[in-house]
Amino acid sequence: MRISVLGTGSVGRALAGRLEGLGHDVVVGTRDPGATLARTEPDVQGTPPYAQWQEQNSDVRLVPLPEAGAHAEVLVNATAGAASADALAAAQVGERDGLVVLDVANPLVFTADGPALSVANTDSLAETLQRAFPRVRVVKALNTMNAEVMVHPDRVPGDHVVFVAGDDAEAKATVSALLGEFGWGPDRIVDLGGLVAARGAEGFVLLWWSITQAYGTYDVNIAVQRR
């Protein structure tokens, strides 16, 4: 499948590398590939320069956003939430009827009190993207965990889960198939219903943050247990 990942940070890299390894035709889209490749220092979060990652993932081409948009059968939004709408607009996905957009981003902002969301509670990043690009089919998934856990769920033992929300059943099935390739069995993919449920999935990120601090690791995830 032709998959375009928007975003060159640790989440985009984890997804692009894993998808390429699974045999998909993957590009990573960014505003200015030359500038991205020219960076030689880690970013503010300590992520090594993209060029270093590229060396070990030479089959994943880094392309400008319009080329990424044109390439995509599935587009993965792994940009920072605050930049997501602009990135999708630059990728010219507005006219791509039915394009599946897997939105893994969180609208995180950092405050003196810790992380917060720029969109929350009565709206979600995923819904803002769906409204801005009504012809695509946005599916929220994977945003509730660390990048490495997203693509290698067996990093964390147990039957922990991934949540999926979206208004189009076929698009959710496409995403669920990709999740299955990552290692998420059908019983570990929880369909929360329509895209409105992205409010809960995104809102969970604040609790996820506290949990990572409590346990001192990002290799965590939640399981749902029931009677």
Place this chain on the structure above:
Amino acid sequence: MRISVLGTGSVGRALAGRLEGLGHDVVVGTRDPGATLARTEPDVQGTPPYAQWQEQNSDVRLVPLPEAGAHAEVLVNATAGAASADALAAAQVGERDGLVVLDVANPLVFTADGPALSVANTDSLAETLQRAFPRVRVVKALNTMNAEVMVHPDRVPGDHVVFVAGDDAEAKATVSALLGEFGWGPDRIVDLGGLVAARGAEGFVLLWWSITQAYGTYDVNIAVQRR
């Protein structure tokens, strides 16, 4: 221990009944006990009239809020989030230096899109109560699950957890001891740190709601799994 539960709904009843059963000296506080006992119809959520519950829990006295406040060594806030500050004010807890307030409430409001929170993201109900009553020690816990699961964790199999947040370690220890009496082992009580973490615990309620809808049961809870 002398425990006062504010709130006569299903959450307050579950907590009061269980605490009384464990041997504590429990009262339930409400604005107008006579009016509460006079009701003969289920409420809008289908909860049976309080008088019916009282018959089976006759050791739990229903008292006016000021009496509940005076009785409390530990005060449990099980009122609706929108009414919590007024209820604590009416219970006259403002001068009760060091009183442990176990806040299990959620600031839920219902919108056309489903549940939302009246306080969220950059603040929480628990923090608003702590600011309004700076002399008490607010501990957030148990708000992430159904009332029956709160007090009988073994209703749901597995090692699912309860989160605790608060600024005072001793108050959290008092609450954790009560949680232990309910059946929450030490390894299933996750200390999220300061009361600011109540933002995540309360924000989780939107995801919890979607999970209950996905599985068709309120007898659910989450476990934290880690590498």
